[in-house]
Amino acid sequence: MNIGETYIGKWWLPSEEESEFQGVLTVESNGDFVLNFLKDSTSINFEKKYRNQTEFSAIVGIAKENKTGKEFSFKLLNAYITYSSISRLSNFKIKTYSVLRSKSSEFSTDLKFDKLSLRTDLIDDWFNIYGYDFSIQYQKKQNFKLQYLQPDPIKLYTSNVFDIEAFFSVGHNLTFDSEFTSKQLVFLNLYFHKPKSFEELKTNIRKIRDFFTLANGAPINIHKTVFTKEVEGKKNPNFNFDFYQKSRFKNKIPTYLQARRMLINYDLIKNSSQDVFLNWFEKYDKLKFLMNNYFGSLYNEYKYTEDKFLDFIFSIEVYHRGKYGGFNFKNDAYLKIRSRILNCIDNSSDKQWLEARLKDYTENTLQSRLKHILEINELSLDGLIENKEEFLKQVVETRHYHxxxxxxxxxxxxxxxxxxxxxxxxxGIIIQAVLLSELGFEQDVINKRLKKNSPIDFN
Structure with missing residues (x-):
């Protein structure tokens, strides 16, 4: 669905089909999906009926695209009323940021899906696998021969919940056009062993997006998302739903970023993709605060530099606290003495009082945490920071200042x-090194990949 497209048809709430009305769904210039009621399309007084309800978990409908006349079924998810008027029904609007569109006539809102297909920025370059064979024969006339041998699907990951495969396909324009264009496309297909709801699958979209953001070394967009409900029987087509979601992020792929300069490309992990993706999915939730702050900041183009700086610092602090604890990670002897003293105090309130004050003197500081991160990733980050002591002081004092x-x-x-x-x-590069280490890469490999990918020159 592109900006400016309009769809006119009939719409209703899943539980209230008798409240059917006509309306026009428009993709506005800011990416919002807005449903406008057509004046006098129903005798229902929506202002009165939904006076105390401003949000709807779903609105379903069937509508035709204005220019092509193609008909689709829709599910507007988590919709809400933005403006209404008693005197002018046409101003009664409903807005949503998420839309499911299908050529099927399946309107159930509790439908569960078997497959999720995704296509992201740079996914073709990431695999760098093509099935074309091109030849030219020079005779009286210049002839050419183009063949396409579809590469076999590549299994990247398997678990007791879902499998991930790369699926290759080819598309082209009409063959009788004066200019013939053919292009191979790669999709990531997630096959679920048991059907999952839309909300359950949404979390996987973000995890896949963030993995390829890390792999490419730059934020990427997901251009196409399709949810599939498989239907038994060859004559029965599957239910496919294209998912559209508003995104303010408009990716600008850096000119320096090519397949050979990606942090992780397929060639690097083709013999270990199972382990890499296993680590990613297992650790994503465990490192959720690091993930949320780091990737959330990357995808917010409107953040001030100071705010992004604080996000990255907080990400490192949270990661270190979660992995190495709150107390001084080097002073085991002190912790033993501290524990022995606290065990001698019988009164619980006195023990809590002393423990709270001792904690102020023994908990890791930002400087000690960041210094430890630099030490344990020394080889990975070799050449990144020329003067580590000055760097630590600048980071700590600037953070305290803000x-x-x-x-x-x-x-x-x-x-x-x-x-x-x-x-x-x-x-940001330090966080990349930490994440690559969590995925199981050796430090010398991490350092080489960081040097190739980064726009910053390493010493």
Missing amino acids: VHSFVKNEEFVVRDVVVLSQITRKL
């Missing part, structure tokens, strides 16, 4: 946006 408004060493506070942007990029 969070607490006061600092001990003001000379290390970075106020220049350009310099702060460079530091923020380096923090």
Whole structure:
């Protein structure tokens, strides 16, 4: 569905088919999906009927595209009323950010799906596998021969919940056109062993998107999403639903980013894709705060540099706390003495009082956490930071300045946006190294991939 498209048809609430009305669904310039009621299309007074209801889990309908006349069924998900008027029914609007569109006549809102298909930015380059054979014969006339041998599906991952396969297909324009264009497309197909609801599948979309954002070293878009309900019997076509969702993010693929410069490409993991994806799916939820802050910041183009800097710092802090704990990770002897002293106190309130005050003196600081991250990823990050002591002081003091408004060493506070942007990029590369390490890559491999992918020159 493209901006400016309109669909006119009949719409209703799943539980209230008798409340059917006519309306026009429009894809507005900002990406919103807006359903406008047609004036006098029904005798129902919607203002009165839904006076106390402003949100709808789903609205279904069947409508034709205005230009082509093609008919589709729709499910508008998590819709809400944006404006209404008693005197002018035509101004009664419903807006949504998520739409399911299908050529089928299946209107059930509790439908469960067997397959999820995704196509992302750079997915063709990521695999770098093509099935074309092109030859030219020079005779009296110039002839050419084009053959396409479809590559076999590639199994990337299998589990007791779902399998992931790469599926290759080819598309072309009409053969009698003066110019013939043929292009191979790659889709990621997720096959679920048991049917899943729409909401259950949505989480997988984000996990796949974030994996390929990490793999490519830059934020990517998902261009096509299809939910499939398989129907038994060869004569019965499957129910396919295209999923459309508003996204403010408009990806600009960096000019320096090519297949050979990706952080992770298929050639790198083709013999270990099962382990890599297993680590990704198992650790994604465990590292959810790191994932949410890091990827959330990448996909927000409107964030100030200072805010992105704080997001990356918080991501590193949360990751370190979750993996290495809150107390000084090197001082085991102190922790033993501390535990022995606390065990000697019988009164629980006194024990809590002392424990709280001891914690202030033993919990890891931001500087100690970041220093430890740099130490354990030293080979991965070799050449990234020239002066580590100065870098640590700049990060810590700048963070304190923005969070607490006061600092001990003001000379290390970075106020220049350009310099702060460079530091923020380096923090992003540190997070990339951490995630690649969690996926099981060796540090020498990580360092080589980071150097190829990064726009920042390593020393």
